[in-house]
Amino acid sequence: MANPFEKINQEQTPAMDDLSVLSSSYVPENFPHREQQIDSMVKSLSSIMRHGRASNLLLYGKSGTGKTSISRYVTQLLQEAGKGSIKVVYINCQITDSTYSILVYLVNSLSERDEERIPPMGWTLDRVYSELITRIGQMKKYIVVVLDEIDKLIEKNGGDSLYVILKASDDGKEANLSIIGITNYTSFADNLDARVRSRLNQESIIFQPxxxxxxxxxxxxxxxxxxxxxxxxxxxxxxxxxxxxxxxxxxxxxxxxxxxxxxxxxxxxxxxxxxxxxxxxxxxxxxxxxxxxIMALPLHSKIILLSVVLSQKFANRPAYTGEVYENYKRICEEISVQNLGFRRISEILSDLDDIGLIVSVTKSMGRGGRTRFIRVPDHIDSIEQHILEDEQLSTFKGVKLTKQEKLSGLEDESHQDIDDIFNSQRSD
DNA sequence: ACTCCACAGGAAAATTGGGGTA
DNA sequence: TACCCCAATTTTCCTGTGGAGT
Missing domain, CATH: 1.10.8.60 (Helicase, Ruva Protein; domain 3)
Structure with a gap:
């Protein structure tokens, strides 16, 4: 029996196309229209080569303006030129987003051998910190830490992480560590604590769209x-x-x-x-x-999204929080999952709104109370499909749904004005 | 002006679970 | 094995709020 994969392989061979140059992880050699930024970075980092200390850098620019690629490219050149005397650590703060996890990541990046690695949990913050200081001291290399999406750190814990990392760069014996921060927001530095700002924002480079x-x-x-x-x-x-x-x-x-x-x-x-x-x-x-x-969503977020989809379909209008919660509980019961509390659901709905999977508008109906009206903007059916692909939802057959027939102050037919609100929202 | 609905969202307590230590 | 520490996640408790009804 012929291997079906081989068959696919053969089918594609005549084209002989290699599109890896267009993949997102590819770091090109040429960066048209970015000569100036590269030049600034090189100038700033070149003091490392003269055994000095480079200033910390901040790179600003919207997504897809080349910040990440260019910093990868420049730091790679730097590493090559340093002939083993320079260590570059790249951290994506969207993934590694707490003080603790960043410190652990740093320590492990500075580990030469596997047995030196420390566990991702369990140690106290202090212990990880002093371990890091020790490693920085032992490491006879200049360390460049690239913090991509650095704004995510502020969002989460108000700059404490940054302060700790900056402090580590000073506490390290020879202070041979500098930081390159990358952010999408031009106003990033404004929200920083003064002591962090002055040290981090020593030099900034702007990536225009x-x-x-x-x-x-x-x-x-x-x-x-x-x-x-x-x-x-x-x-x-x-x-x-x-x-x-x-x-x-x-x-x-x-x-x-x-x-x-x-x-x-x-x-x-x-x-x-x-x-x-x-x-x-x-x-x-x-x-x-x-x-x-959708696939990256945790189980309960998926169930809630499913509840929004079903509630919206059932009522034939945007759903509101109370309904979504009721139906969510029923779905949980159906698939034998312990349901979460109301407060948490409210939070998850906000999260889904941030991601953009749902659109919600809070509206007050006077005596009818105040609630969020929630709608799945597009592709409802395919969204439902994707959710149901989850293994844990595979037993889900459907539930008896509920809708609030008369929300005091809101007749069922008068959802027209709510649609209007959504429409005006989307044109923002 | 005041009430009151049905929540939003802040703060703090409680639970969970990895990992270390005695 | 029992117990402690710690961070992350959830729950509990709470105060706040926009605007139609009175």
Missing amino acids: YNATQLRDILKDRMGGIVSHTVVEDSALNLCAAIGAREHGDARKAIDLLRISMEIAIREGKSRVGEAEVYKARDKFETDVIKES
């Missing part, structure tokens, strides 16, 4: 590295650039679109990528983003 022309240059540059039999029409390339430019000058989006368009063309056996493929790619992109964010 790319415009459509610049994005086109970037795409062309990347295309140069592609071995492909697929021809990308200029109009398609321009469209990718234009969509990226509309999204606050997002190069990542433009590149992703180009890659997906090419993948679509290849799969459909076409030799040219035109505007139609780009539009298809944009749709796929959107649904993929939704799917991924």
